[in-house]
Amino acid sequence: MFLKTVKFKFNGEETILYEISALQRIEYIGYLATVSKEIPVDGDEALRTQMASIVGVKVASRLVAMSLWQANINGPSVDELQQQVMSTWPLPAISQAEFVVLEMSLMLPPAKEAADEDESVREESATPEKSTPVS
Numbered sequence: 275m276f277l278k279t280v281k282f283k284f285n286g287e288e289t290i291l292y293e294i295s296a297l298q299r300i301e302y303i304g305y306l307a308t309v310s311k312e313i314p315v316d317g318d319e320a321l322r323t324q325m326a327s328i329v330g331v332k333v334a335s336r337l338v339a340m341s342l343w344q345a346n347i348n349g350p351s352v353d354e355l356q357q358q359v360m361s362t363w364p365l366p367a368i369s370q371a372e373f374v375v376l377e378m379s380l381m382l383p384p385a386k387e388a389a390d391e392d393e394s395v396r397e398e399s400a401t402p403e404k405s406t407p408v409s
Contacts, residue, residue, distance in 0.1 A: 277292050277293040277294075277295060277344060278292070278293040278378050279291065279292050279293070280374055280378060282371055282374055284367040284370060284371075285364070285367065289342070290345060291338070291341045291342070291371060291374055291378070292341045292342070292345065292375075292378075293341070293344075293375070293379045294337070294340050294375060294379045295344070298340045299381070301340070302336065302337060305333070305336055306333055309329050309332050309333060310329060312325055312328070312329055313326050313329055331360065331365065331368065332356075332360075333372075334368045334371075334372040335356050335359045335360045335368050336352070336356050337372050337375050337376070338356075338359050338363075338368060338371045338372055338375060339352050339353075339355035339356035339358075340352055340355075340375075341371070341375045342355050342359070343355055
């Protein structure tokens with residue numbers, strides 16, 4: 275199998291998290307688009323905040339479930355694993371696991387320091403070099 279794995283430890287428990295596959299990435303983006311529609315565009319700000327929090331938990335637990343599904347693709351479905359994660363994992367564990375999967379799956383923007391280095395390299399290469407005349 276080509277997918278990366280990492281041992282995820284939280285509160286004395288340990289599980290293996292997997293990088294998500296290319297197909298899962300497509301499914302995840304579709305899921306994200308679908309559940310994002312649950313956040314009202316207009317209306318009560320408190321309701322918008324509440325719905326954004328709920329969607330955040332759903333999205334994070336879905337990604338973790340997709341990762342866990344790779345351990346046994348013939349076992350429980352991603353939907354079943356998502357319910358299990360939301361029912362049995364504390365929110366900090368879901369958030370940390372989400373970050374690990376996003377990082378392992380190369381789905382995070384580059385770190386600030388790396389982005390700054392990339393920008394300075396681009397600026398240097400965009401600056402025309404002065405040439406000394408050849409006599």
